[in-house]
Amino acid sequence: MTGAPARSPRRRSRDRDPATSGRGTLRWREARTGLALISPTVVLVLVLVVLPILWTVVLAFQDLRLIRLRTAGLFGDYTVENFVDVFGSPGFWQALVTTLVYAGCGTAASVGLGLVAALAMRRPFRGRTFVRASLLLPYVAPVVAATFVWGVMLNPQFGIVNEVGTGLLGWDEPIAFLSERPTALVTVIVFEMWRSFPFAFLFLTARLQAAPATLEEAAQVDGATPTQVFRHIVWPQLLPTIAVLALLRFIWTFNNFDDIYLLTGGGAGTEVISVRVFDFLVSRGDIGAASAQALVLATVLIVLVTVYHRFAAKDEVA
């Protein structure tokens, strides 16, 4: 009967209102253990993520230069000049438009290709597991290696794409994929599609596996053609997943820095806000302006995350 004393207080504590349970009860001990286990992680996140983001707000209202950083006071002398400058510069609005085009097209392309891939690979065939795993490679491969090899592939002098284009496809002259408008923007969007479609592919494959086969079979029995089955049975089931995927991909593409910085350095009409933030921070050493533009990104992001939270993660974060 060793179990009885342990079990009964536990059951009682469950039924009781948490507010009335006092010290020493199992309920209280559970809360204490929980707080003790979660606090290191929470402290780390607060110190390394939340505080820095709040500090960005302070920095955005200061006139701070990188060269004077060692000596400058970190608080005081607030000004809205950074925002006036940022919003007053045509470069910023151009970058915002580029960011939106890049994020919108990149999201649509990668989710679209992911959907096509998931549908094509739906039915088993020999070697499917291997092909499926291979399709995920662009997503897990290091971004620096991927951008480098793309850069060489698209190189106008000896890149394979131009070699094939001029030799086999009859192009008049090599195309400078990464240094001409508007080709450069299209190229970085295609790269984004290549790199991110595996993410959509993976999630949509999982969703397709969960879809009950009986519905589609019933429709086939009733004489529906394959495209009709897709349009009326499969597509409605996938739609919620596609919506969440599109939102997630948009959030990440909107803030993507690595790909564009490594492919074009932000040149030839591909300067997105995140690359601009980096340039203002490191090249120009203008911390205030960099922070102000980072805040614009953060604001858009907060809106999107709120949408995501409302929309998709309602029961997830319980």
Next chain:
Amino acid sequence: MTRMVTAPADAPAAPDTRPSRAPAGRGWSRTTVETRVLGVLRWVVIAGLAIFTLFPFYYMVLLSVRDLSSLLQDPGRLWPLLSELTVGTYREVLTPTESGGQGFVRLMANSGLIALGTVAVTLVFAVLGSYALARLRFPGRRKVGVLFLAVYLFPSILLAVPLFVFLTRLGLRGALGPLVLVYVSQTIAVAVYTLRNYFQTVPASIEEAAAVDGASRFTIMRRITLPLAMPAILSNGLFVFMIAWNEFLFALLFLVEDRSRWTVSLGLSQLAGSIEIPTTVLMAGSVILTLPIVVLFFATERLLTGGLTAGAEKG
């Protein structure tokens, strides 16, 4: 019955076996046409996708073993000739800088050290935190869940400004310790998220049975929960390793000034602009950067895709 119904989609000759209600009869009903077209299209798509995704990797390996001069003479050839095969590119990229090479061994050691450190710290924090989120009721649990979701979705460029300013001010730019902590802050949210989902699938009754038998919370975690969650913890560790090994932005911000502290990613990106280093040598560097990830990925693909799709039922 099920067999009969699914058959038409598989084999073009199947319409005869279909139930009589379907508009079959003629040899070229809409269903037959669509099935045939889609059947062909499917293989076209699969082949196209495979080429599209894998060609850059093949090209990477190809260029890394081709001799530079023969590459420039015949850049369009897609297979290496035996006469031009070389491993000199790998030798050059791995040789220490003092001996005239690019010193990638050193960079790999840096990357490995940082990645392993990140994995260790992330896992300790994430296992404790996610267990608490999955199992224990404590005040503020919901808020913590929302916080981690927000952190998971917040991109690194937003942290770049304040962390760069902060570490510059403290004179800690270039130190590996703070960088590991920054990496942990980037990976911890996703680790907590997936591990919590996993812990929730482990039936609480097992733990309750142990508690009934008098085991303490600590004993339960160590003897029961952790062994059960080992696959998830392992896949999380691998996932975190990949993120840290691949990371570029923070390495660029913090380590760029001192070549001896570069990671492989940073080294390759810095050397890529140089005209003195042949492209083939840098391709060898890319292979060195990519290979560990590809090997790890294929070795653990099952574990990893399971972990990646753990959040897939969100929608």
